[in-house]
Amino acid sequence: MPSKVPMRLVIVGGVAGGMSAATRARRLDETASITVFERGSYVSYANCGIPYALGGVIKDDAALVLQTPQAVNDRFNIDVQINKEVLSINRENHTVDVRAKGSESIQQVPYDKLILSQGAEPFRPPIGGIDLPNVFTLQTIPDLQKVKAYLAEHGGTRVAIIGGGFIGLEVADALHNLGLEISIVEYMPHVFPPLDADLAGPLHAEIRRHNVNLLLNARIEKIEAPGIDTPGRVVLVDGVPILADLVIVVVGIRARTSLAEKANLKIGKTGVTVNPFMQTSDPDIYAVGDMIESEHRITGRALQLALAGPANRQGRLAADNIFGRKISYRGNVGTSACKVFNLTVASVGFSVTSLLQMGFDPLWVTVHPPDHAGYYPGSHPMTLKVAFEKETGRLLGAQAVGTAGIDKRIDVLATAMQAGMTMFDLEHLELAYAPPYGSAKDPVNMAGFVGSNLLRGDVNIIHAEDLKIGQDAAQIVDVRSPGEVSRGYIPYAVNIPLNKLRENVSTLDKGRRVVVYCQVGYRGYLAYRILKQKGFDVVNLDGGYKSVLEGGFKALQTSREKL
Structure with missing residues (x-):
């Protein structure tokens, strides 16, 4: 039998998606000719670590370089050519024009399949002095x-x-x-x-x-x-x-689409258009990473997502499909985390603001549990906000800020969102518990409990941004202790500690709505259940006074010292 003709695979871009595609391709086909062109001087480097190298947290810049062209060639038999820019694609002839840095000569390189992984470029706003040397x-x-x-x-x-x-x-x-x-x-x-x-x-x-x-x-x-x-x-x-x-x-960044545009490939609003198999409008050309638009699991819309994790997975999938494994990309949920001095902030899906702008009508709840069991030393409170569909409880987004355990909770919620789970499912998740690491009721479970109570009608809530205060507004009842109230409270609130609420119900006007609140929401929920069953029109303040205090709602804050 005649020997198999080796596939000629050319990859444009040698960082996250490109190198992931190249090495996956080699693992799938030992005979293929694989060439990577990178216009810069480095391949396979961790650009997410660059800020920390600038500040000296990472001591040696070389630590960011995961592989060299020679190391990749030695291990994978991949021809990695740095300082080589692909100028154009001839789709009819299946060739790319390549020029080396500092050279005027053009090299034509043939391909059977082509993968574009050119990433994105920083946006420089039109400001006077933007090109100054400093x-x-x-x-x-x-x-x-x-x-x-x-x-x-x-x-x-x-x-x-x-x-x-x-x-x-x-x-x-x-x-x-x-x-x-x-x-x-x-x-x-x-x-x-x-x-x-x-x-x-x-x-x-x-x-x-x-x-x-x-x-x-x-x-x-x-x-x-x-x-x-x-x-x-x-x-x-x-x-x-x-x-x-x-x-x-x-x-911000902008997808590098000029090469694809010159080749008349289909371009979306924010990047190159691809199908679930990472193919562009030309079936022999694939594209991955920051330069493409890919489906968001929540909206089904094509969006650019500039993150290294999706880029690596997309590169792998492109290689899978080129070599006959029909595996589709499942879409993004947009999971991210960031260190901000002593805090961590993380999110997945969409914020409530974004959901409203896109035409959703979401519900959302806010909880402030500790990152691990409160009785174990060193616990810190976090703020976790979860948005979900009003009709089904399907998860739409989550945001969290705190000192510890933030990435863990957002990762759990990201997994739940990829699986199409709901707030009801969060009630039943079995998560690792030991006092140094978590609580018997994990923050994710707590969000599920609160959200499910809302969906089932066991509680009705109001958010701080919707709270109106004044003598003609709803009755506001602060169910915290007098000591807590002395450190700040919502104007026009009357203080009735939770344990004394039942004996003081007669002091409230049943003809007016009642807003109850505590520090983080739980005692407010208990007060809600008492008053609701006694026939009051009552709502609980989502997230309690902590959400008012930390959320920047200055008009809703009164310090006792100012009176």
């Missing part, structure tokens, strides 16, 4: 090296970070270790845009507690370079100057 983006190892070289040559103690998303917060955290003066300039009303505003409140407090100058709703007019006797500045439209020897711009 202004940098931070996405690649060369970016990291440029920033370090600038600091080594020019010195400086003041850094302005434009953008308060993932990378901006990580950079602020990392650079704080170097003793630099840091400002974060964020265009939106709060940092970490995947969150709702009330969950961002603890992050703002943590950032400012570390002496970082945090500016929200900030509009930048221009950036000015440092002079011989004058400091660099970021100037806001209101005229406020922020002193900055160094400016790092991390305001």
Whole structure:
């Protein structure tokens, strides 16, 4: 029998998705010719670690480089060519035009199957001075090296970070270790845009507690370079100057689609269009990672998701399908986590704000359980907010902020969302319990209990943003102890401690709605059950006074000392 003709597989891009595809392809076919073209100087490196290398948490930049071209060739027999840019694709002839860095000559390379894994590029907003020599983006190892070289040559103690998303917060955290003066300039009303505003409140407090100058709703007019006797500045439209020897711009990314566009591949709103098998509109060309749009499990819509985990899985799936394994991508749920000084913030799915903007009509609950058993030393409260469908209880999103155990809970919820679970299912999850690690009622279970109570009609709640206060509004009953109330309370609230509620029911007007609240919600729920069964129109404040205090609802806060 004639020998099998080896497949010629060409991969454009040698980081997460590209190298995952290349090594998976080799494991599936020992005879295939596999070539990877990477326009940069590094392949298979951990760009998520770059902020920590900048701040010295990761001591050696070389630790970010997981493989070298030679190491990949030695182990996998893959031809990895760095500093080589693919300029165009000839779909009819099945070739790509490649040019080496610093060369004018063009090399034509044939392919049977082509995988595009070009990632995304940093967005540079149209601001005066955005191209000054002291202004940098931070996405690649060369970016990291440029920033370090600038600091080594020019010195400086003041850094302005434009953008308060993932990378901006990580950079602020990392650079704080170097003793630099840091400002974060964020265009939106709060940092970490995947969150709702009330969950961002603890992050703002943590950032400012570390002496970082945090500016929200900030509009930048221009950036000015440092002079011989004058400091660099970021100037806001209101005229406020922020002193900055160094400016790092991390305001988002844009999918690299120019090569695909030139090849007349189908492009969506935010990236290259692919099917569940990672194929583009050309069946012989696949695309993966940050440059594509892929289905979100919650909405079914195609969205760009710039995360390394999905990129690696997509690269693997592209190789599977090229070599005959018809495995479809199950879509994203958008799971992420970020360290913000001593806090961790994480989310999955969509925030309530995003869900409302997309036309959903969700329910949501907020709980504040400890990360592990409260009687075991070192426990810390967390805030966990879960959104779900009103009709079915299907999970739509979750957000959490706290000192410990945050990633664990969001990972559980991400798994539940991938499995199509509901709030009712969360009640029944059996999760690891030992006092140093969790509680008999895990925070995920607690969210399930509260959400299921709401769905079953065992409680009716009101959220802080919907609470109206005043003499003509609902009766507000604070069921905490007098000591707790002395540290702050909601205006117009009457204090009736839970244990004395039954004997004081007659003091409440049955003709007016009653809002009950405690510190985190549980005692409020007990008060709700008492009053509901006595015929009152009553609601419990979701998340209790802690959600008011940490969520930034200043109009709902009164300090006893001010009276």
